Amino acid sequence: MILAVHEDLRRRVTAAVTGLYGLAPADLPQVPIAMPPNRGLGDLAVTVAFDLARRLRKPPRAVGQELAARLGVVPGVARVECAANGYLNVFLDRPAFLRDRLSNRVDGGGGAARDKVIVEHTAINPNKAAHIGHLRNCALGDTLVRSLRFLGHAVEIQNYIDDTGVQVADVVVGFRHLEGRSAADVEAIARDTRFDHYCWDLYARVTGWYEADKARLAVRAEALHEIERGEGESAAIGRLVADRIVRCHLKTMARLNVRYDLLTWEGDILRLQFWSKAFERLKADGAVYFQGSGRLAGCWVMRIEDGIAHAPRGAEAAEGALTREDAGEDAEQAEKVIVRSNGTVTYVGKDIAYQFWKFGLLGEDFHYRLFGETGHDGPLWATSSVATPEEAALRPSFGRARAVYNVIDVRQSYLQRLLSQALAAAGHPDEAERSHHFAYEMVALSHQTARHLGYAPEAEEAGRPFVEVSGRKGLGVKADDLVDTLIEKALAEVTARHPELPEPERRRTAETIAVAAVRYFMVRFSRGKVIAFDIDEALSFEGESGPYLQYSVVRAANIFQKLRERDGLDEAAVLGGLDGLAIEELAGNDDASGVWALVLEAARLDEIAQQAVRSLEFSGLAKWAFALAQLFNAFYHRYPVLNEERRDAKLWRAAGVAYFRMQMTRALDLMGIEVPARM
């Protein structure tokens, strides 16, 4: 793809700079590579002359001209020109470029084995059905996973299961006190209903039950204690609920092409006493200390480093540090309680222990059991508190990652920063640095959709642009319901277009279209923006949508289908026929729809994926794929392939179509979207 070209060019430009100006390696400027606004100006642009001009006290243009001359002949490059303002414009050897991409001679990217990274995503409380907010999490998380793998990383996908929290306890309360059920009853319900949907409603009823009489919250506290101790009917129902709901979630996610390698159960972290181990380490390293007096007397606390992410620069830094030092009274506030004065550990404690384990810094490990479902890349494992025969036989290896990505919404930023600080304070600054919080904003409902769901907005929400989703109130759109609705709509479309196809095939096609619609929708917005979910917008198959992207690939595939039927040409034959062909077709500068514009843009997939991972911003990947599909559709209308008389033009166009198809299929795969045979 294109990154190899960038790297080669960057190396040569750097060598030219060194040779011309004798700069020390430390003084060498970055060599940014951009794309000129149109193909007439060039295929790639190097802007290093601007940076150098300042240091060398020369006009950018003079520097650019010297560099261009010094570069000489570059393999794969037709020529390099210096524009009047100092841009170094690079014109690629177009025929060679396309032939090389098609024959995969230069697509070794991703071959080199890199370090293992852990991505944790989804983490839905196992007490109710998944909703659209959870879809944003797993769509982003899974796209991150796929992009990391595409870039050559080994990735372990974890899904954290909070089986011991209040949310499960609430549903237990619902079953026992509202419905008078036994564990056996619950097991039967789980078998005979859509259990997660059943619990969705039950959970909302329990919330109402508490609201009617706050004293009933004591019932919850009691259930929670029973669950923690692991004894009695409540604990049995709690285990049942968590297990069955997790299995429901896995089914929902599998529909969306989302899978995992390991389910980490909070209960195991508690039972295996990961926290006490982590606590010993933190004490030994001085990361936490005992507070003997004051407001927090009797607690073990961790100092909170304020402003780690936004350290003031330059002259103001000293000032800022001073004012912080002076604020002696605030120092006490900048401490986070880790162990309460009564000796119990706070919520962050187990998260710290888990994060240490992910980096292999805990000195303890889980036991493991097979969960009985298919994982991302082999069987799906779950943590266990006790040894199992399967772990003895298969010896799974989890944890010990070099980098960790926690995909979790922005409201958890404070906690996630604490995790990173705990690592740094315990003497692991590198791990702290590689501890990434992939934060994203919430999914709310548009007013129209909220009304459609029969929800009357409360007074304080009337003026806002959106309505908050509330699992406790049962307000929201269930993931399964959304997907079901999309499938039915897509099925109607497919049936209208292909009435001759058998029903199972039409349905299968509709399913891939529905998945494309949801997943693209969840990725297309910047992660820092609240999505006001609008059902009609999400259901759209036109314009900027997943199905639009799929359709472009289907068209490309159709061209080759017809090429085979009419001319006996397949992709290998097209590639083989390119040698010695006239190259006028590639020489044009039609940015909006020409073959060359299409090929060059398609080649940028690796560059785009790398940028997305670096910034954790996958809307860029989505937008790029959409723009590429637009480019193809425009090309499709303007430049016929099958009916083109001139053999050279026909073959170059076919080659461009083949490359587009290859790259767009890969891009869609990064977003977990498949391409149907027809649509």
Next chain:
RNA sequence: GCGCCCGUAGCUCAGCUGGAUAGAGCGCCGGACUUCGAAUCCGUAGGUCGCAGGUUCGAGUCCUGCCGGGCGCGCCA
């Protein structure tokens, strides 16, 4: 009170570590199916990039201060 995020066309949003003339989708208006399938394409209209300063060859992008909105900050989970 402190911290983080957001503010770009009527609506919903892109704009990559500062780069060449600010772009899409939806909606509006007008065109293109006897053609590789119209889930498509082409065209028109629509902008003081929240406001004001600053940094420099160059700012939607960086800095400062305001304005407006969202979220977070407990010995809770």
